[in-house]
Amino acid sequence: MASSVSSTSTSTSTSTSTSTSIISTAATTTTASVTVVATTLLKKRSLVPARWAEPAVRAVGMAECREATLTLAHAFAADDYARYLVVDGDGDGDGTSTAASEKKDEHKWRLHVDILSYTVASHCMGGVVTAVGPECDSVALWIPPGKQIDGWWTQLRSGMWRLPFQLSAEGRKRYFDEILPLLHDTKAAVLGTRNQDAWYLVYLGTKPSSQGRGYAARLLQDMMARVDSENRPMYLESSSQANNAYYEKFGFEVKRDIFLERGAVPVRLSAMVREPRVSGGKVAAAYASMSPKGKKFGGVKGLVLGC
Known part of the structure; x- marks a missing residue:
């Protein structure tokens, strides 16, 4: 038991x-x-809007102006054209790393950001600004056919009126006496009678941490679908020769090289044109297969204002 x-x-x-x-x-x-x-x-x-988190193209308004500005500022931080414009009173400098030169570099960076801030705001008001990514990881500034974004009201509201007071004496000569007339005349000469009929890509840039994801390609493909449906050409000025081959993959062709020559080393810009292609809904599919995703793309620079 x-x-x-x-x-x-x-x-x-x-x-x-x-x-x-x-x-x-x-x-x-x-x-x-x-x-x-x-x-x-x-x-x-998550407080991040779902459509922002996806790699879809969206329109950018004044509420995102700061984010778009910083994306372009970092994308063009080492760009020859950008550095050409923010020249100080002593010229292009010798690149020495003294305390004085570091202070000048900080001033140039702030001026660089201000210029792009005015430019982005102007395009939000009178042009078209598109972006991809939750923090405007890649940004494109466009001027539609026949549009002007350099009217006095736009310059007043965007802050562009401050630029003449911020540029050095040499910077004002470069911008107002050299850059604006040269870009205006080149665009008119290259496009001819179609000058007022073309879509103008002014800036396209991707922040360094987001490069190689195909964001810039998405922005281009999105606008190409619209432009092709309208049977219009596209125009841009590339400030980086390395990017010319990138744009050629999308149908752009170099029509003319121009040079900014007031600095110690001339800065070359390539005027490129893309003719309209397939119409309607076929466009996106036609270019999806040729998207250069994986290639790091910084950006292309166009005109700041004036054409």
């Missing part, structure tokens, strides 16, 4: 232990399920 009691007790103990184990396992499973559900709910409650 004692043996029987002992066996029963052992059986009961084992049963209780097993039950406890099952309950514990169930509790663990329940906890894990709750954790998964909670995590899923947290993800769904």
Whole structure:
């Protein structure tokens, strides 16, 4: 009988232990399920708008002007044209790393950001600004056919009126006496009678941390679909010779090289034109297969204002 009691007790103990184990396992499973559900709910409650998180092209307004500005500022931080424009009173400088030169570099950076801030704002008001990514990872500035964005009201509201007071004496000569007339005349000469009928890509840039994801290609493809449906040409000035081959993949052709020559080293700009291609809904599919995703693309520079 004692043996029987002992066996029963052992059986009961084992049963209780097993039950406890099952309950514990169930509790663990329940906890894990709750954790998964909670995590899923947290993800769904993200404050980032879903359409921003996806690599879809969207229009940019004044509310995102700062983000778009910083994207372009970083994309063009080492651009020859950008550096040409923010020249200080001593000329292009010798690149020495003294305290004085570092202070000048900080001033040039702030001026560089200001110029792009005025430019982005002007295009938000009178042109078209498109972007991809939650933080404007890639940005394009466009001037539609026949549009002008250098009217006095736009310059006043965008802050562009401040630029003459911020540029150095040499910077004003470069911008107003050299750059604006040269770009205006070149665009008119290259496009001829179609000058007022073309879409003008003024800036296209991707922040360094987002390069290589095909964002710039998406912005180009989005506008190409629209422009092709309108049967219009596209025009840009590339400030980087390395990017010319990139644009050629999308149908752009170099029509003329021009040079800014007031600095120690001339800055070359390539005027490029893309003729309209396939019409309607076929355009996106036609160019999707040739998207140069994976190639790091910084940006192309066009005119700041005036054409």
